[in-house]
Amino acid sequence: MSEFEYINWVRQRIPAHSRVLIGPGDDAASVEWSSGKPCLITTDMLLQGSCFLLEQTDPRLIGRKALAVNLSDIAAMAGRPVAAVVSVALPRVGGRKLAEQLYEGLSRIAGEFDTAIVGGDTNSWDGPLAINVTVIGEPTGSGPVRRSGAEPGDWILATGEFGGSILGKHLTFTPRVREAQRLHSLVRIKAMIDVSDGLSADLHHLCEESGCGAILEESMIPISEAARQMREGKSALEHALSDGEDFELLFAASPSEGRWLLRDQPLAEWGVSVHRLGEFVPEGFRLRTSDGVVRDIEPRGYVHEFDGGSS
Ligand SMILES: [Mg+2]
CATH class of the missing domain: 3.90.650.10 (PurM-like C-terminal domain)
Structure with missing residues (x-):
């Protein structure tokens, strides 16, 4: 099974919700907020060995990338990022230095894009490094741009x-x-x-x-x-x-x-x-x-x- 088959499998089963304006299958979801403006939500996970090779990569760049890929998804909706939560699974050996370097990279690009890091979850285990970032943003101008509006001739x-x-x-x-x-x-x-x-x-x-x-x-x-x-x-x-x-x-x-x-x-x-x-x-x-x-x-x-x- 591929990730896309799985997303389609989920899309066929996931119940409709009155507050969900854009559900799974786009670059970010859009959820209606009682204040009026919808909220954009996106998440991405980077895994050691699959998404990066830790022994060949500066951990600061891994931290940077973990946030940057989410900012890119908010960009794809023409949105503005607001806040991020970061969850990490750190290897027990060498985890502390790694955690500090990841944060260095994360915080620098968060500052560049005026995105607040507001929390997350820190775990350690005997497995490899995994880092997951969720970004919450807001639409700009006439609203989120979806994947679905292209027409022949465009x-x-x-x-x-x-x-x-x-x-x-x-x-x-x-x-x-x-x-x-x-x-x-x-x-x-x-x-x-x-x-x-x-x-x-x-x-x-x-x-x-x-x-x-x-x-x-x-x-x-x-x-x-x-x-x-x-x-x-x-x-x-x-x-x-x-x-x-x-x-x-x-x-x-x-x-x-x-x-x-x-x-x-x-x-x-x-x-x-x-x-x-x-x-x-x-x-x-x-x-x-x-x-x-x-x-x-x-x-x-x-x-x-x-x-x-x-x-
Ligand atoms: Mg995307």
Whole structure:
């Protein structure tokens, strides 16, 4: 079973609740608050051995990433982060130093994004390091941007460049919180996701939730320098399409608003460019290659898998 199959399994069973505006299956949930403004909630867990190799990674960067991935999910809703709770399972041996270094990384990025760390849970055990962060935020402007609003004819747009994040960006990326808020204030973002699983996989999530297809233009895909440096028997394009953890924004807007974004580049002051990658279409999932051939592609990216057990 994959994490996505499990999420769908849960979505089919979870009862509706009158206060839940957006439930499982988006970048963050939205819950109605009696004060009027809904509350955004998202959570993410990083595991030693699966999400990072402790012996090769500065623990401060692990702490930073544990919060940053959540900030990226709040960004994907065009939300503003407010507070975070952090739970850690620390290895008994060396746990104290690790805990302090994790906090150093966490608190620095929390300060940068004006997010209060308001609590959590600290456990120790004989297992590896696990760290889970939950962020609570609030929507901005006209409300949370969901994954489900893209329509055929909309442009596929994205911030930044893709591929090769394993060479460093997966630990040092900037969550696109302020970028998303600015885009949301300037144009109608019809659907949005942050690219954590991989460009093609996350575009496929947008398509599934929106009930449409997509066609990517090879000549338009912004391929990062890191993707070009990867030497793994895959082309730079394949890395850009399938490597995870770029943490860029992938979104839908009308062609007229997309044209305006490309011309005006409203994120340039932060060194972030907006690119067009293709177009949403009624159905199918395709790539138009640089020589004009249109072919079906498989959405590729990182998927957590688990089985039913041996008993
Ligand atoms: Mg996400």
